[in-house]
Amino acid sequence: MQDCKKIVAALQGGGDSSDIREAAWQAGENGCQEAVPALAGLLASGNLGIQEAADQALRRIGGKATVEAVIPLLRSDEAPVRNLAMDILRETGAQDLPSLVGLLHDEDDDIRIFASDILGSTGSVAAVVPLGEALLRDPEVNVRYQAAVSLGELGLKDAARYLNKALGDEEWVQFSVIEALAKIRDDSSIGALAKALHKSSDLVASMIVEALGEMGNVKAVTMLMKHLDAASTALRNKICKAIVQILGGKSLKLLSEAERERFGHYLLVALTDEDEAVQDAAMTGLGFVGGEKASAEVLALASGLDPDRDHDRLVLAVDALAGMGPTRALELALEGDDARPAQVVVDVARRLCSAPLCEAMKSVFWGRDRDLQREIAQALCACARPEDKPFFLEVLGRHEDGTVLKTALEYIGALGGEGVGELLFGFLEHPYDDVKEAALEACVQVGGQGLDDRFRAMFAEQDPVRRLMAVYAMGKLGVAGHVDEIRAALDDEVPDIRKVALESFGDSCVDLGQWLPAIRERLHDEHREVRLTVVELLGHCEGEELLPCLEEALDDEDDWVRVRAVEALGRRGAEAAVPRLVEIATGTNTLLALKAVEALGAIGGKTAFRALLEVLDAEDPELQAAAEDAVARIQESGEEEL
Secondary structure (H helix, E strand, O other), rough: OOOOHHHHHHHHHHOOOOHHHHHHHHHHOOHHHHHHHHHHHHHOOHHHHHHHHHHHHHHHHHHHHHHHHHHHHOOOHHHHHHHHHHHHHHHHHHHHHHHHHHHHOOOHHHHHHHHHHOOOOOOOHOOOHHHHHHHHOOOOHHHHHHHHHHHHHOOOOOOOOHHHHHHHHHHHHHHHHHHHHHHHHHOOOHHHHHHHHHHOOOOHHHHHHHHHHOOOOHHHHHHHHHHOOOHHHHHHHHHHHHHHHHHHHHHHHHHHHHHHHHHHHHHHOOOOOOOOOHHHHHHHHHHHHHHHHHHHHHHHHHHHHOOOOOHHHHHHHHHHHHOOOHHHHHHHHHOOOHHHHHHHHHHHHHHHHHHHHHHHHHHHHOOOOHHHHHHHHHHHHHHHOOOHHHHHHHHHHOOHHHHHHHHHHHHHHOOOOOOOOHHHHHHHHHOHHHHHHHEEEEEEEHHHHHHHHHHHHHHHOOOHHHHHHHHHHHOOOOOOOOHHHHHHHOOOOOHHHHHHHOOOOOOOOOOHHHHHHHHHHHHOOOOOOHHHHHHHHHHOOOHHHHHHHHHHHHOOOOOOHHHHHHHHHHHHHHHHHHHHHHHHHHOOOOOHHHHHHHHHHHHOHHHHHHHHHHHOOOOOOOHHHHHHHHHHHHHHOOOOOO
């Protein structure tokens, strides 16, 4: 350790700036208390590098000596020096509070302001009393202002009793007092703030109301409610927002009927406030206390919102409207010419699924534009009411838009019923592929012998797309009931049909063993996608008899088939495959080696562990890292004894 005396000499020697910076660094590194006065003097240096070095050193040394040495710099005529001194004292001042507290009695107003500021950063409960006394007794308004700010920064409940008393101070001080009380959130301040509310200017009263809202204490609600009638419109709107903040939506229902009616009236006024936060609070409140008029007003506001820019506010409006329930105002909006409010109502109707709104949507459907028709259809489908079946059957018979048709097919497929199978089957001829897909899913949902027979007949057709749809449907309807067709599909000339036939086993994996010879044959299919499907199927389904097939896939000519086989064996914990995986892990194909290492880590066991230890010596850093992770995984699984 370098001698502190030499360090001090270097600091005071007036040498090269780099030497002085080095000495300052050494002073901080070695905690040289003797160097503190010299370091404090260097804060006034014109060299920024030296200033910075001295600053950092003093922060590291800290203690009473640093505080005492830096305090005089608060009186410097140079603002940068004063600012540096304040920053250092904010960090170190708690180590010598008495020296800082003493500054609160200084004759210089600025020094008392500086001291009040610094004490707020100490985090010490011992700073509360002196700051509180300064707040209540200092003759300079800016000192009192700063004392309140600092008490808020400390955030200690002990400060509330001083801040409560200061609510009667000048308006400038009141601002900082209210902000501080909002941060501290002490119950004792609720009454004090409410009392001050009656005596304050509108500006201060507005701040008090916002503070009470942020504090969220339910005790404030009664006091705020009493102030509603006498308050100006702007202040009353703020009070409405605060009450909603405190109570939340559901608790508003606990108000008496008279209180809800009165409060709802004021919320309607607040809905027109220029402050969006007030509007949003009013919407939330009206969602629980509103009625017909409130529904119309919130709908009007929501209709003017931009769906992209105001998405969150629009969601809030829809929530409020849904909370008010089905109203005549919503029905009238559906019947009107303006598409925007109608769109909002459809969003609400999707939530409510009420009979009046659903009937209203159906009654206006055919007179609306395509986009709104799509929304109405989706809303009715989401509600899934059996009584809407005739409407959707009409849509399938009349409409031409693919999106609307898909929605109708989804509804009919979910609802099912007599006589719909033939209608749904007819849409398999539709020119749009996505409509065909929706119709196919609907047919599968409806099922039944009639559709089953149709799909069997379709499988015998020449059109490969028709055969593919038939195989998909029969697979979903159950492989066991379509053994001959699925077996034939596994040998179909079209690769996609063979692939879909394999996928039909994936839903249940039931009785896969009896199909294993036919499935295994597809491991040698000429198309990679078919072979990949086999590997994915075997990796997904359980059964020890499937593992040899996965090992066989390790010899595939395509790397990705082999990769998927390696992954499947690792996922299945196939211990019998470890020798093959070890061989791959030490081979020349990096991608396969990485996957094999991961699989060995998942499987574990002595052989895998020892092989991975050898891979740790691989030249490839990526392979080394993978082996380290795999070894760690085995060890975490309780294999440390290996």
